[in-house]
Amino acid sequence: MSYVLGIDIGTYESKGVLVDRNGKLVAQSAVPHKLEIPHRGWAEHDAEATWWHDFKQLSKSLIHMARMNYGISADEIEAVGVSSIAPAVLPIDRDGTPLRKAILYGVDTRAEREIAALNEAIGEERVFEIGGQSLSSQAAGPKMKWIKHHEPEVYEKTYKFLCGSGYLVYKLTGQCVIDRYTAVNYAPLFDIHTLEWNDESVSHMTEADKLPALTWSTDIVGTVTRQAAEQTGLAPGTRVIAGTADAMSEAISIGAIHQGDLMMMYGSSTFFILTTDRIMKTKELWPNVHIVPGANTLTGGTATAGSLTRWFVDQCLGRDMGSGEASNWSVQQAYTYMSEQAGLSPPGSNGLITLPFFSGERTPVHDASAKGMMFGLSLNHTTADMYRSLLEGISFSIRHNLDVMQELGASVKRIVSVGGGVKNELWLQSVSDICQVRQAIPEITVGAAYGNAYICGMALGWHDNLEEIDEWVNIIRHIEPGVNDREVYERHYAIYHRLYERTKDLMKDL
Structure with a gap:
């Protein structure tokens, strides 16, 4: 062997x-x-x-x-x-x-x-x-x-x-x-x-x-x-x-390589790779090639995601608590605790809306001066509301990217999700509910390193093409979109857009 x-x-x-x-x-x-x-x-x-x-x-x-x-x-x-x-x-x-x-x-x-x-x-x-x-x-x-x-x-x-x-x-x-x-x-x-x-x-x-x-x-x-x-x-x-x-290696690792497949990577930021039949020129997203000649992609990415939840956990549970340093908390314990707490907050986070632009924003906004915001704070809000609002804010930014893809006529036939964030069930469900999409979760979610191994196999002649990665990938479950909370999410998504449009000049001044 x-x-x-x-x-x-x-x-x-x-x-x-x-x-x-x-x-x-x-x-x-x-x-x-x-x-x-x-x-x-x-x-x-x-x-x-x-x-x-x-x-x-x-x-x-x-x-x-x-x-x-x-x-x-x-x-x-x-x-x-x-x-x-x-x-x-x-x-x-x-x-x-x-x-x-x-x-x-x-x-x-x-x-x-x-x-x-x-x-x-x-x-x-x-x-x-x-x-x-x-x-x-x-x-x-x-x-x-x-x-x-x-x-x-x-x-x-x-x-x-x-x-x-x-x-x-x-x-x-x-x-x-x-x-x-x-x-x-x-x-x-x-x-x-x-x-x-x-x-x-x-x-x-x-x-x-x-x-x-x-x-x-x-x-x-x-x-x-x-x-x-x-x-x-x-x-x-x-x-x-x-x-x-x-x-790109992440996308390959989960078999998101067929035309119409969208890889959604839940990492320090979120990243999207949609396999397309042509280069789709757009100023809102990033058209790209693939790892082999003749294939094309449409890509996009937010500036924050896991880095934002990490920041919040660190600040709320103690300096570097999210990394497990100088504390009695492991990384998993810290995130599990905050996710459990956030689950106690209702969809819509008790009226709290987050703009997740804590490091500017990439697609489709392309605004390096964008700033993070928690809008609607009151003395009644808890850290559970705040953490859930962060997850929902990231989900709104994901939906914004998916909306732009649809407007461009880019067909998304299947979404396969990967990355450290797939361990966070509340986050996964939030994305499916807010975006009204079904997400496929593969059995092996090691990520890019696994994709690199497959690319090596292609280089060595073990595999004839990208499609043979299907023999390595096993989809074990799906996250289905819920319908009960659509009204509150639609209302908050509209406010999310208006918040940015009405404050982006102030963000630049700041």
Whole structure:
């Protein structure tokens, strides 16, 4: 039997799995880490101390478990696949040393001025024509320009700008690459038509030779070096694929790859990937390619979700209570307690409505200045009402994205949900009730790491196409939409929209 290793780097946690060619989980492990917020509107990770540290720890742990439990050696692992939060911007020097901490995806909103400058220099319509999407905090290009403008000494030393999965691939193989699915979010650098870097727009941000080589996720781009083998426990020569963004690997892991399938990822933020038959240009969502040529997607994502519930649990149950540090509470105990309490609050949270824009907002609002709000607070409200209102506010933001998809004519035939949030039954039901959708829940919800393992199998020729993931996936239950509370949710959803429209100018002033 042959095996593949899949590892994913998330916002607050990294996960890894060892899988055989039939999709059986041989070993799995997870490592928590911190999200660094050095200034308001910034979000960073230390690439060496977080990304590479987690990879090394997970790799060694998985190989050890496989050896102890099944007698599997590192030599039997045929390939390694990685994914990470995306897009991230990490400048490295010629020795591969990170020159600063990685600037993360849309939760980092520092590049507002650079977005405005690029829209002015290139033209908003031209930006949209090149990349198929408008610039927002999700775009990586303006963050490169931010480094060039604010940290010129870093920029001058930069050999390559890498993404999260790209840095892990570099550490393993010495190759500097980026998969095309991730590269689309390097707007406005990537041309959605040619599927190559666009020389016209690149010139406004950086030099072309500072960009990594473009590839497809299933491509084998190198092998594990002897130095990397010593640090990870992998065998030298183990093949390494290009990898991709965490959300795409999540979608593959649950079989949400058929036309009309929508992956709904409940993570630190919520993310959506709808498999489409064509590139659907829209300024409200993010059109994208897939991990293989010829397939397309329509994607979107909120700025907060699990990060918001984590913040609330931390504040209400004590500093870092949600992480289980400096307390007698485990992570699971803390969230279980708050969910039980929230279940005591009725649908509609006793008249409390939350705008979940605690880190700006991504799709479809695209407003880095958006602020969080709890509207309707009174002396009668409890933390249970507040927590339920957070879940309902996130659900409203999800519905807003689904409404836009419907308006675009994008057909959603099936929703498959995954991520840490699927453990929260109240949240799942809230989304189904507010959005009036049915959600399929798969048996294995390990997430992106499992998807990485399947992508490895494709690279090795174990699978002929994406559709064969159906043999790995077993849907075990569905969350059905309720009808009893539709009136209160419809009323609150209307107020949710009006609250933002009436206060967005004040948010910017603040």
